[in-house]
Amino acid sequence: MGVNVGIFCALFLLATQATGFPEVAALKKLHLPFKNHHSKDLSPGNFVQKRQALAIDTIFKLPVPVTNSWPPGGNFASGIIDLGGLQVHEASTFMKVWGVYQGGADGQGFSVFEPTGIPQGFSMLGSYCQPNNKPLFGWILVAKDVSANTSNPTLKQPLDYTLVWNSASLKINQDVPIYIWLPTAPDGYKAVGHVVTNTPDKPALDKVRCVRSDFTDQCETKELIWGLDSFNVYDVRPSNRGIRAAGVRVGTFVAQTGSPNPLAIACLKNNNAIPKYMPNLEQIKAILKVYSPTMCLHPDEQFFPSSVEWFFSNGALLYKKGEESSPVRATEDNLPQDPNNDGAYWLDLPADPTEKERVKKGDLKSAKSYVHVKPMLGGTFTDVAVWVFYPFNGPARAKVEFITLKLGKIGEHVGDWEHVTLRLSNFNGELKHVYFSQHSKGIWLDSSQLEFQSGNKPLYYSSLNGHASYPDASLHLLGINAIGIRNDTGKGDSLDMGTFQLVAAEYLGSAVVEPGWLNYFRKWGPKIDYNIDDELKELEKHLPGMLKSSLKNIVSKLPSEVLEEEGPTGPKEKDNWNGDER
Numbered sequence: 001m002g003v004n005v006g007i008f009c010a011l012f013l014l015a016t017q018a019t020g021f022p023e024v025a026a027l028k029k030l031h032l033p034f035k036n037h038h039s040k041d042l043s044p045g046n047f048v049q050k051r052q053a054l055a056i057d058t059i060f061k062l063p064v065p066v067t068n069s070w071p072p073g074g075n076f077a078s079g080i081i082d083l084g085g086l087q088v089h090e091a092s093t094f095m096k097v098w099g100v101y102q103g104g105a106d107g108q109g110f111s112v113f114e115p116t117g118i119p120q121g122f123s124m125l126g127s128y129c130q131p132n133n134k135p136l137f138g139w140i141l142v143a144k145d146v147s148a149n150t151s152n153p154t155l156k157q158p159l160d161y162t163l164v165w166n167s168a169s170l171k172i173n174q175d176v177p178i179y180i181w182l183p184t185a186p187d188g189y190k191a192v193g194h195v196v197t198n199t200p201d202k203p204a205l206d207k208v209r210c211v212r213s214d215f216t217d218q219c220e221t222k223e224l225i226w227g228l229d230s231f232n233v234y235d236v237r238p239s240n241r242g243i244r245a246a247g248v249r250v251g252t253f254v255a256q257t258g259s260p261n262p263l264a265i266a267c268l269k270n271n272n273a274i275p276k277y278m279p280n281l282e283q284i285k286a287i288l289k290v291y292s293p294t295m296c297l298h299p300d301e302q303f304f305p306s307s308v309e310w311f312f313s314n315g316a317l318l319y320k321k322g323e324e325s326s327p328v329r330a331t332e333d334n335l336p337q338d339p340n341n342d343g344a345y346w347l348d349l350p351a352d353p354t355e356k357e358r359v360k361k362g363d364l365k366s367a368k369s370y371v372h373v374k375p376m377l378g379g380t381f382t383d384v385a386v387w388v389f390y391p392f393n394g395p396a397r398a399k400v401e402f403i404t405l406k407l408g409k410i411g412e413h414v415g416d417w418e419h420v421t422l423r424l425s426n427f428n429g430e431l432k433h434v435y436f437s438q439h440s441k442g443i444w445l446d447s448s449q450l451e452f453q454s455g456n457k458p459l460y461y462s463s464l465n466g467h468a469s470y471p472d473a474s475l476h477l478l479g480i481n482a483i484g485i486r487n488d489t490g491k492g493d494s495l496d497m498g499t500f501q502l503v504a505a506e507y508l509g510s511a512v513v514e515p516g517w518l519n520y521f522r523k524w525g526p527k528i529d530y531n532i533d534d535e536l537k538e539l540e541k542h543l544p545g546m547l548k549s550s551l552k553n554i555v556s557k558l559p560s561e562v563l564e565e566e567g568p569t570g571p572k573e574k575d576n577w578n579g580d581e582r
């Protein structure tokens with residue numbers, strides 16, 4: 001509250017929990033312990049002679065191997081996915097072809113690998129690469145033509161190669177030179193990856209395969225892995241992603257000089273039924289048993305999660321526009337079920353002041369996770385979105401230089417939905433990535449960057465007041481220089497998300513009954529009755545002059561969910577319900 005500002009002003013560390021700024025990665029590198037990883041040294045190649053030990057020298061494995069341990073039934077985790085005439089398999093053992101030890105993430109460079117141990121009948125589609133500042137944790141699809149018509153194969157050898165780039169004349173810290181080749185695809189076929197060599201001789205034509213165009217989809221750059229002058233190496237992913245999108249990530253990279261538009265390579269496309277390789281109900285239970293995260297709340301947290309049922313049975317009210325004076329008790333059965341978000345209804349805390357304060361604080365004992373399971377990347381992955389409900393989101397805090405400032409009512413709202421998403425391979429059920437939602441945005445981390453406990457269960461942190469999800473315990477500052485919104489995560493009470501309710505898995509049809517509240521599309525909290533400019537003026541009174549513009553600057557960068565004077569929406573209203581995470 002504004003009135004408290006005088007007190008907090010003395011410690012004006014602009015901190016909070018609102019997150020979702022792209023700057024987060026730049027501000028704070030994730031230095032996570034790799035202590036849980038079963039690692040073994042990579043066998044050194046003939047020429048690998050690095051100066052210092054790098055994270056990539058160890059191979060990441062999940063704390064407990066999971067392959068082949070899933071309940072039976074269906075096609076989940078059966079090792080091979082048939083895209084409708086083109087079989088693909090996830091190769092995850094590699095031979096290192098090249099490393100450069102400067103530039104890129106942390107200035108540690110990156111390394112390029114070729115898949116090894118390719119199953120009989122399968123062919124390489126391209127090479128893999130990753131930054132050197134992470135343990136080796138890669139996979140890449142290899143493919144086999146199984147189409148019925150042998151005169152129209154789904155795979156063909158390239159006609160030739162063109163040299164994209166080479167490092168022979170460069171004075172950089174590298175193993176040996178690298179030559180990066182782009183396969184020249186026959187008419188009606190596309191290259192989906194590069195081939196790399198250590199000599200200027202073109203690779204053999206049978207080294208790699210190009211893919212028939214109807215099994216390819218457009219892809220886009222995801223992140224820059226390494227660059228030198230106008231030459232850049234990017235990670236790529238399908239441009240169209242979501243629960244109904246057919247684009248399949250191959251795991252290859254694109255290397256281009258100049259603009260990466262258009263991209264020289266394509267992704268794959270699933271022409272089969274997208275849910276064909278998704279887990280069944282028993283397998284979903286097993287997935288949660290193996291990977292359910294533990295969420296740690298901050299030691300100073302006051303606004304705990306609860307179950308939706310607890311919120312309703314403890315006096316949550318349903319308001320109707322025009323009838324504000326006579327709200328009714330909200331129940332699962334009386335929430336409007338039409339898919340409109342028109343402001344005609346909203347939920348709120350109980351009206352009685354004592355009850356209101358009590359319900360605001362939530363009820364950790366009743367809290368559970370609400371799970372949505374969906375296909376992603378052409379059905380080659382299962383996304384398990386794990387949602388948590390909090391009756392109340394506390395005020396944002398900001399850090400301006402050395403001062404922490406409570407942002408009054410800014411950021412406060414009733415009805416706070418937060419989530420993390422687990423992304424598992426449908427080839428083997430291995431957890432590959434976790435997405436941490438931080439208000440309207442978030443971050444993806446590889447499994448190799450997570451903190452695990454009790455086997456393969458990721459540990460993560462819900463930030464003080466704002467409940468954004470973070471992979472580690474510390475101050476996460478969102479902003480520039482010493483100024484930003486602060487998060488504050490720490491090990492207080494925890495929630496075992498293995499206590500879950502499966503609320504949606506559209507691909508399973510009527511096997512999953514969606515609760516009534518899931519199809520309530522209006523706001524979970526009221527429009528808040530404060531004026532941001534007034535709140536800011538009040539805060540500014542207590543700030544030294546030179547910091548006033550900093551405050552404005554910070555507030556202008558808050559995610560809209562923090563700033564909007566609107567209550568937040570439920571899970572189904574978020575773009576990530578049907579789409580990919582941002």
Ligand SMILES: *[C@@H]1O[C@H](CO)[C@@H](O)[C@H](O)[C@H]1NC(C)=O
Nearest residue numbers: 147148149150151152153188
């Ligand atoms: C097989 O593919 C060729 C070349 O595209 C095509 O002309 C032919 O009709 C196909 N045969 C069948 C049985 O689909």
Ligand SMILES: CC(=O)N[C@H]1CO[C@H](CO)[C@@H](O)[C@@H]1O
Nearest residue numbers: 013473474475488489490491
């Ligand atoms: C600046 C600040 O208050 N940071 C806190 C963030 O959260 C961690 C974990 O609880 C604390 O140790 C820090 O003091």
